Amino acid sequence: MELTDADLVARVLVDDDQHAFGELVRRHQSTVRGLLRQLTRTDLALADDLSQETFLRAYRNIRSFRGEARFSTWLYRIAYNSFREDARRRKEFLGIDEQQLQAEQDPHVSDPGLKHDLMHALSLLPLHERSAILLCCQNGLSHSEAARVLDIPLGTVKTNVLRGREKLKRTLAAWGPT
Amino acid sequence: MNEMSQEDPVDRQLREAAPYIDDNGFTARVLQQLPAPRRTRRSLRGAILLAATLLASALAYLASDGGRFVVVAMERLSTLPALWLFALAFGSGILVMTVGVIAAFAKASELQS
Structure with a gap:
């Protein structure tokens, strides 16, 4: 029988079982790295550095995981905080979106398919809408879970998801009805 | 899950567009950076406790005339x-x-x- 995330966390807490923690990393590395790749706008090296930082922080602070939320939600919160702190350090957190949006709206970018267009359109969204879309629409978090991860009011999350989704639909309108 | 009862097509496409990222040694790199397990500190604590117990026992034995009080206590118990x-x-x-x-x-x- 496969152990649940809660079982593995208990093993880490009681026995400091690093193999159990390794299993948690293996289970969640793809979603955490995927989230950070989107947040960092596909800067793979930075995303992987932040992903490592996320899991190391998770290990150091695993006693603060209360089990009220899913382990993945708790990880997303750490990942988002790592990203935000790094962005602040780089002084890119505010004001970068519009600038980068202009740079990325290069008419020579090739569009090999709907998936590519969708991910490209996603990367063009402002950070607050992109984060909400990534958590709620791509990773299946509820609005209230995303509000906890992003540390913003529930209503703001709902608005950001709605706006982001509408923008994506408009961008993809050329592909016909979605 | 989301509060929406019906899945939006954009949500479905987003989920399908998200690729699974192969581990490619990522987990190993994370595990390499973890601090040493507490087990070493725990075994050190066990060794200290054992040494303190042995020392206290030796002191008690010497201070009680070769553990005479144990013999007396056992004699009393045998009469119960x-x-x-x-x-x-x-x-x-x-x-x-x-x-x-x-x-x-x-x-x-x-x-x-």
Whole structure:
């Protein structure tokens, strides 16, 4: 029988079982790295550095995981905080979106398919809408879970998801009805 | 899950567009950076406790004229009626079990919190 995330966390807490923690990393590395790749706008090296930082922080602070939320939600919160702190350090957190949006709206970018267009359109969204879309629409978090991860009011999350989704639909309108 | 009862097509496409990222040594790199397991610190604590116990026992043995008080206590016990001995053993068992149960509950509530 496969152990649940809660079982593995208990093993880490009681026995400091690093193999159990390794299993948690293996289970969640793809979603955490995927989230950070989107947040960092596909800067793979930075995303992987932040992903490592996320899991190391998770290990150091695993006693603060209360089990009220899913382990993945708790990880997303750490990942988002790592990203935000790094962005602040780089002084890119505010004001970068519009600038980068202009740079990325290069008419020579090739569009090999709907998936590519969708991910490209996603990367063009402002950070607050992109984060909400990534958590709620791509990773299946509820609005209230995303509000906890992003540390913003529930209503703001709902608005950001709605706006982001509408923008994506408009961008993809050329592909016909979605 | 989301509060929306019907999945939006954009959500479905987003999920399908998200690729699975192969581990490619990522987990190993994370594990390499973890601090040393607490087990070493725990075994050091065990060794200190064992050494302190041995030292205290040796001191008690020397200070009590070769453990004479143990012989006296055993002699007294052997003169007790069988029922008293049974009650003493039973009471000791209950006491140890109670302490064990309390410790187990304390550990369980610590893990749950």
